[in-house]
Amino acid sequence: MEEIQKKASTGVEGLDDILSGGLQRGRLYLVEGSPGTGKTTIASQFLLAGAEAGERGLYITLSETEEELRESAASHGWKFEEPNAIFELVPPESLLDEDQQQSLLYSSDLELxxxxxxxxxxxxxxxxxxxxxxxxxxIRLLAQSSLRYRRQVLSLKHYFSRTGATVVMLDDLTSDSHDKTVHxxxxxxxxxxxxxxDYGAERRRLRVLKYRGQNFRGGYHDLIIKTGGVQVFPRLVSxxxxxKFKRETLKSNSTELNTLLGGGIERGSSTLILGPAGTGKSLLSLTFAVQAVExxxxxxxxxxxxxxGLLFQRAKGLGLDLEQLQKSGNLLVEQVDAAxxxxxEFAHRVRVCxxxxKVRTVIVDSLNGYQAAMPEEKQLILHMHELLQFLNRQGATTFLTVAQHGLVGDMRSPVDVTYLADTVILLRYFEAVGRVxxxxxVIKKRTSAHEDTIREYRIGQKGINLGEPLxxxxGVLRGVPEMVGIDKALMDLET
Incomplete structure (x- = not known):
């Protein structure tokens, strides 16, 4: 009895999670979407998942030929064979012959x-x-009217309910996208x-509009079609x-940086590193990643x-051998094409890590590139909120970088996520004594007190070197400061 009541897996990675385990058996379901959204692929995976469990499946096609279906399946490395079968429903010859088509009786009646x-x-x-x-x-075109179409769908539903089969009907919305009869x-x-x-590859997404007597994960979920089938990425709910984890303070190898941060960075917190291009945001975040591996x-x-490759080369010149750490398996480095x-999908990759x-330190460099993958800034904020909350609750320490527009003077960020981060580190250029x-x-730290000073730093062959407070x-943060005395810290860093 338990085996009968067990839900039918869709065979689509991520979709069963959204549907709380799959499809309830012996029911009729509708998968709708415009051509090219992945309906046929999902339907094929549904039948193949049944075949793996020893369940007989039948693909009834009215819109594609059997040859087309088999070729499509072969492109994913699949074969339609026992216990699955394809039934290609083509009009009988009498309905294709113009001389034998009915004139007084509606031919659509005979066809349906x-x-x-x-x-x-x-x-x-x-x-x-x-x-x-x-x-x-x-079937909708053959029915010609909403009433006949509804009666036809109901007759199919009642017939299938007697057979106990789990049925997935596909609708490409080409005849009438406003007809909600089957809903x-x-x-x-x-x-x-x-x-x-406007730029980049097409984006596909999925939403469950209805599932009677069953909880499901609402909202939109991104999906991709790749060789091997459709993969769905359930919306992340942090x-x-x-x-459970211990919220310890993680110290860096720099005493000055630890002092500036009030002792270090707390485990399970997020840190935002702001600054214009070239100030060392990536280097600072990578320093934390290397120290985590250590x-x-x-x-x-x-x-x-x-x-x-350029990152590895540049980091090695600053004393960070990222390539070697990657080969050891303790540092995962992934280049992301935002377009x-x-x-x-990005949130899914982070979850897998x-x-x-068991990754415990995550670097996202940078949010400017991440923003390019978003339709609009509001969605970026929501995505980042859930992702950061997820990472924090998993005990992962997160470092995000944001490149500000401009070099000196008034700095502007393309997206404001400072309120989401637990710690905000600000890097700036300033001119003093004829040099840039x-x-x-540190302008914000939720988890503990921090030093409220401003320190000069240098980037050299051994990474970032901080000096004493200025x-x-x-006016250092404005970019053009005024010297109100001989600054010993500045002199010390020079030497």
Missing amino acids: GETTKRIFEAIEKHKPIRVVIDSLSE SVAHGVIRLDELAP AEHRS RGEKAAVFIFDEEI ELAPG VEQH RRAIS TNFQ
Whole structure:
């Protein structure tokens, strides 16, 4: 009895999670979406998942030929073979012959009746446990009216309910996208959408519109079609992911930086590093990643803005051998193409690093590149909020970089996420004694007190070197400070 009540897996990675385990057996479901959104691929995976469990499946196609379906399956490395079967429903020869078409009687009556009869015959012959009907647009066109179409769908539903089969009907929305007849009849409705950004690859997403008597994960979920089928990335809900960990203070190798940070960075917190281009944001964040590996932990770096080979070369010149750490398996470095990546897929990659690879330090460099993967800034804030909350609750320490517009003077950020981060480190250029210099300060820290001074720092062959607090300057953060006395800290750093 338990085996009968067990839900039918869709065979689509991520979709069963959204549906709380899969499809309730013996019910009729609708998967709708415009052509190219992945309906046929999902339906094929549904039947293949059943075949793996020894369940007979039947693909009834009214819109594609059997040859086309088999070729499509072969492109993913699949084969439609026992216990699955394909039934290609083509019009009888009498309906294709113009001389034999009815003139007084409506030919659509004969076509619809013949279509239904042949569907029932195919079901009786194969006795499938899983059924796919592709597509309802053809049946809607044959019905010609909403009333006849609804009656036809209801007759199919009642017939399938007697057989106990789990049925997935596909609708490509080409005949009437406003017809919601099947929505009220179906036990569950899944909608697929395709978005075309101004630049980059198309984006696909999925939403469950209805699932009777069953909780499901609402909202939009990104999906991709790749060789091997459709993969869905369930929308991340941070409240569902909590783990116990010790909130210890993680110290860096720099005494001055630790003092500036009030002792260090707390585990399970997020740090935002702000500054214009060239101030060392990436280097500072990578320093924390390297030190995490030195503590015996794993770290992950997601790079949006720089080519990975160039990053390795540049970091090595500053005393950080990232390539060697990557080869050891303790540092995961992944280059991300924002134009080809959906935000849900990026969140999934981060989750895999934390949950499967046990990564405890995550670097995102930078949010400027991450923003390019977002339709609008508001969604970026929501995505980052959930992602940071998830990482914090998993005990992962996160470092984010944001490149500000401009070099000196008034700095502006393309996106304001300072209120999301637990710690905010500000890097600035300033001019003093005829030279362009760099300054670092901590402007926010939720977890503990921090030093409220401004320190100059240098980038050299051994990484970042901080000096003593600048006490005889004012206006450093504006970029053009005034010297109110001989600053000993400035003199010390010179030597």
